[in-house]
Amino acid sequence: MKISILSVSENIYSTARLIEEAEERNHQVTVINHTKCSVLIGNHKPKIIYEGRNIINEPDVIIPRIGSSVFRHGAAVVKEFEMNGVYSTAKSLGIARSQNKVRTLQILNRKNVPIPKTVFSINPDNIEEQIELLGGAPVIIKLQEGTHGLGVILADSKKSAKSIIDTFISMDTSIMLQEFIQESNGEDIRAIVAGDKIIASMKRKGTKDDFRSNIHRGGSGQRIYLTHKEEEIVLRAAKYIGLPVCGVDLIRSNRGPLLLEVNSTPGFQGMEYYTDVNVAGQIIKFIEKNANL
Numbered sequence: 387m388k389i390s391i392l393s394v395s396e397n398i399y400s401t402a403r404l405i406e407e408a409e410e411r412n413h414q415v416t417v418i419n420h421t422k423c424s425v426l427i428g429n430h431k432p433k434i435i436y437e438g439r440n441i442i443n444e445p446d447v448i449i450p451r452i453g454s455s456v457f458r459h460g461a462a463v464v465k466e467f468e469m470n471g472v473y474s475t476a477k478s479l480g481i482a483r484s485q486n487k488v489r490t491l492q493i494l495n496r497k498n499v500p501i502p503k504t505v506f507s508i509n510p511d512n513i514e515e516q517i518e519l520l521g522g523a524p525v526i527i528k529l530q531e532g533t534h535g536l537g538v539i540l541a542d543s544k545k546s547a548k549s550i551i552d553t554f555i556s557m558d559t560s561i562m563l564q565e566f567i568q569e570s571n572g573e574d575i576r577a578i579v580a581g582d583k584i585i586a587s588m589k590r591k592g593t594k595d596d597f598r599s600n601i602h603r604g605g606s607g608q609r610i611y612l613t614h615k616e617e618e619i620v621l622r623a624a625k626y627i628g629l630p631v632c633g634v635d636l637i638r639s640n641r642g643p644l645l646l647e648v649n650s651t652p653g654f655q656g657m658e659y660y661t662d663v664n665v666a667g668q669i670i671k672f673i674e675k676n677a678n679l
């Protein structure tokens with residue numbers, strides 16, 4: 387197969403691993419830097435121009451590895467490939483949905499996937515009431531489009547919550563409020579999905595002074611097996627968001643597992659390191675089975 391990875395660099399761990407595993411299995415692999423693609427539309431033969439040539443008909447399969455800061459353009463490039471009949475491991479709609487945590491939680495709540503109690507509003511006049519909707523402080527304040535644990539804030543008191551929320555609203559930054567799941571003890575679960583299977587999962591624990599468990603924030607991981615209920619949540623989340631390959635974050639609460647977010651471009655480095663699973667290889671195998679070529 388001709389596989390193109392949409393990524394800003396072939397030196398990123400996950401991109402490099404996908405190249406390695408795809409070549410190992412005798413596929414032709416190229417890396418397309420989607421931030422350097424120009425898309426021409428306006429007739430029946432759209433073009434995606436990259437390094438001076440039209441590449442729209444080149445790949446059989448694309449693996450989007452779109453960073454958060456360029457997701458709009460990235461998702462639009464993916465969309466153009468999709469409409470041209472190219473198989474993608476992440477649908478453009480799924481990329482856009484998962485980019486925004488509120489949108490993700492709205493969709494999944496509607497499908498009865500359990501989530502932490504969440505409030506969103508842009509009204510600066512009733513912040514106390516918003517905090518009270520969650521049962522008062524402490525509360526989590528999150529950027530709707532944050533990643534890597536940046537933009538997730540724990541406010542211990544109503545007073546500090548109020549001033550933080552005030553600040554974000556005045557800066558026109560989209561945030562959401564969430565009940566603080568204290569009993570998770572700074573741990574969460576990351577699972578990587580390929581189709582209807584979970585190919586790897588780990589528990590992550592933050593450093594001793596941090597309630598956030600992201601590896602990017604210094605957290606560490608440990609391979610775990612998910613409960614049946616957790617597996618069900620992970621697979622349903624991936625399905626409803628529309629991402630055949632993705633990462634799903636859960637948190638364990640007193641009332642059972644709760645979904646935190648879905649990631650269209652999960653990193654493999656921590657997962658492969660802590661679980662010993664060949665995540666990149668599993669994704670290539672998934673493509674071989676599902677691309678219908």
Ligand SMILES: Nc1ncnc2c1ncn2[C@@H]1O[C@H](COP(=O)(O)OP(=O)(O)O)[C@@H](O)[C@H]1O
Pocket residue numbers: 502526532533534535536537538564565566567568570572573574597598599600635637646647
């Ligand atoms: N409601 C919450 N209660 C307790 N901890 C949370 C809550 N939401 C997030 N966290 C912690 O913060 C981390 C980052 O939150 P997450 O929603 O996954 O955003 P990001 O996109 O930055 O990873 C989580 O992995 C978890 O450890």
Ligand SMILES: [Mg+2]
Pocket residue numbers: 534535600635646647
């Ligand atoms: Mg996360």
